[in-house]
Amino acid sequence: MNLEVPSVHRSVTPKRRNTPGSRPPALQEHKLEESIRKHCHNLHSKTRPSDLARKRRIAERKAQNLKLLDPLIKAQKKVARRKQVKAQKRALAKRKAKKRTKAQQAEAELQEVQLFQNIIKSDVFDMNRGFPLVPQNNSPRHENRGLRQRHAQPAQLCLQRNNTNLFNSLPEIPPYVWSPRPPFTPPGPPTGEKANGRSRKRTNDNQGSFDLKRQRLSSPPQPSPGAFSLSSPQTSSSLWGASPTLHPFSTDKLSGQILDVFEACGQKSSDLERKELCRTQLQKEIQRLFPLARLFLAGSSLNGFGSSSSDADLCMVLPHVSGEWKEAVRVLGQINKLFRQLSYLRNIQLIKAKVPILKARDTVSGVEFDLNINNTVGIRNTFLLRSYAYAEPRVRPIIMVVKKWAQHYGINDASKGTLSSYTLVLMVLHYLQTLKNPVVPSLQQQFPECFSVTMDIHMVPDGPRHIPAFTSTNTLSLGELLLGFLKYYTCSFRWDQKVISIREAKAIPRTSSSEWKNKFICVEEPFEQKNTARAVYEKSKFDAIKTRFTESWRALQQSKDLNSILPVRLVTMGR
Structure with a gap:
């Protein structure tokens, strides 16, 4: 049986030849496949419901996250806005304060000029004080009540606009007349009802009603040996060199050397x-x-x-x-x-x-x-220390030798972490106050009204003039006091527990205050009650200071010669 296989009819396309202007077949097929793939992908994505649900879930999750973060974002924006408002307010307040300060300064300057003109017209003006000194024609004394009215332009502009020549009419400052101190004459027998020096007040017959207007640099003669003279005598070394007040305290060799150093290095009247x-x-x-x-x-x-x-x-x-x-x-x-x-x-x-x-x-x-x-504290402690300096004749020589000794061993420089001169003076005064028979008392305790922090700064130089005389019963020589000073800070004083205070004339216990906590040396400033020894913040410096005290005390105790701790000749020559 003959079976006929049906023939498959295919459309045969003729092959194109690669002409110079045509594309290669492989490239054309690649482009076609890519376009088909993109088209199929678009159709597939549009038709798949799973992709749409996934995108919807992602969007919902993002919205939920934003909803959770929304309070935090709002809080951050609120804090940033608040900071911005505060910064704007501070800048505005600073600009207003700057304008106000300039206006106040100009007002004060103009008021000073007006006040100055009124003073010159009414009274004799004392240039050293800034207010009238002596009234004229028995007129009532002009009082400077410190009027401060506000104005808006500087005093220089006002003077130019008014064409005034105020400063050409100002009186010249009178030159300071330095009167030498009269030689010391031993006092005669006491006269009056009360002969005891402790209750007799010092008087000055030459003191007038307006004699409190100048900065004091001279005083009445020195009182009897051992008594306190709390005015401001002249700083002449001849007073200490030939005065009999120091003769009983400088009979031994060490005391004589201390006196020699003081006479050579002390500040002269000139x-x-x-x-x-x-x-x-x-x-x-x-x-x-x-x-x-x-x-x-x-x-x-x-x-x-x-x-x-x-x-x-x-x-x-x-x-x-x-x-x-x-x-x-x-x-x-x-x-x-x-x-x-x-x-x-x-x-x-x-x-x-x-x-x-x-x-x-x-x-x-x-x-x-x-x-x-305006360092008013410095002015107050200057006149307080001046009162101590002239309260007893042994104070100044001892402090001078201690300062030279500290400079010689390099422990008298606050900028290098050691003791300042002010701190050394307070340490010596503290020792002189804590003796069984004190050389000097606590002036701030006995006469608080004369050294009050609230006292007008212009009256500070005259505060000590109202202090009565006081007699010291201590008879130790200069050498014995220097030895005792070194021994006190070597053996007796507890650096880690006590604070040096001349205000209370004793070593007071430390408190938990930041002023005294974790400090190696604590010395109280008499007025501000701060630590004047805060520069000593390294333990190595503190140990060096204690070592110098210990070694100097042992050497001086053994030799009784000042050259064992201080080269006297070099010090007196170098000054």
Whole structure:
């Protein structure tokens, strides 16, 4: 049987030849397959419901996450907005305060000029005080009540617009007349009802009703040996060299050496006179810029413990200037410009430290000085230490030798982590107060009204004048006191438990206050009650200080010669 297989009819397409302008067949097929695959994928994705559900679930999850994060995002935006508002408010307040400060300064300056004009018209003006000294024609005394009315333009502009020539009519500052101290004459037998020196008050017949207006640098004659004279006598070394008040305390060799160092290194009356003349001249120049400014001589130059090589520390008191750092730098900047116009001042330098100061050198008097603004605490402790210095004749020689001893061993530099001169003075006074028979008492305890923190700063120099005389029963020599000082801080004083205080005349226990906590040495400042020895913050420095005390006490106790702890000849020659 013959079966016929049906033939399959295929459409045969003729082969194209690869002409130069046509594409290759393989590339055409590849493009066709790719387009078909894309088309099928689109159709498949549109028709598959599972893909749509998956996309819907992803969108719902994202929306749910955003819903959960929405409160956090809102809180962050709120905090950022609040910070931005606060920053804008602070900037606005700062701009307003700056404008207000400028207006207040201008108002105070104009009021000072007006007040100054009224004072000059009514009374004789004392340039050293900033207010009238002696009334004229028996008229009632003008009182400076500190009027401070506000205005809106600087005093310089007002003077230019009014065409006034105020400062050309100001009286010249009278030169300071330095009167030498009269020689010491032993006092005669006591007269009057009360002969006891403890209850007899010191009087001065030459003191007038207006004699309290100048910064005190001289005083009545020295009282009897061992008594307290709490005025401000002249710092002349001849007083201590030939005065019989120190003769009973300098009979042995060690005491004589201490006295020799004091006489050679102590500040002379001529040194203090030059510093006072420099202060007077600078005050005259500054009062042309700030009419009510007053310049005080402070520090070791006036407290009685200065040496012949010590600089002059000047403090300018301005009533309308705050104690802020920026304000002090601003005022010192104005004075810096003024000083650079003066031909007799050299080496002018403005130091913007924690307490800004202006350093310069007066070529006329040869005095180098540091000027600060409104450091009233420095003025108060200057006159407190000056009262201690002249309360008893043995105080100044002992402190002078202790300072030279500390400088010789390199433990008298607060900038290098050791003791400052002020701290050393307080340590010596504390020792003299804590003896069985004290050499000096606590003046702040016995006469608080004379050293009150609230006392007007212009009356501080005259506070000690109202203190009566007091007799010390201690008869130790200068050498015995120096040995006792070294022994006290070597064996008796507890550095880790006690605070040195001349205000209470004893070593007070430490408290948990940050001022005393974790400090190696604690010495209380008499007025601010802060730690003056805070510069000693390294244990190595503290150990070096204690070692110097211990070694010096043992060497001096064995030899009884000051050369064993201090080269007397080099010190007296170098000064």
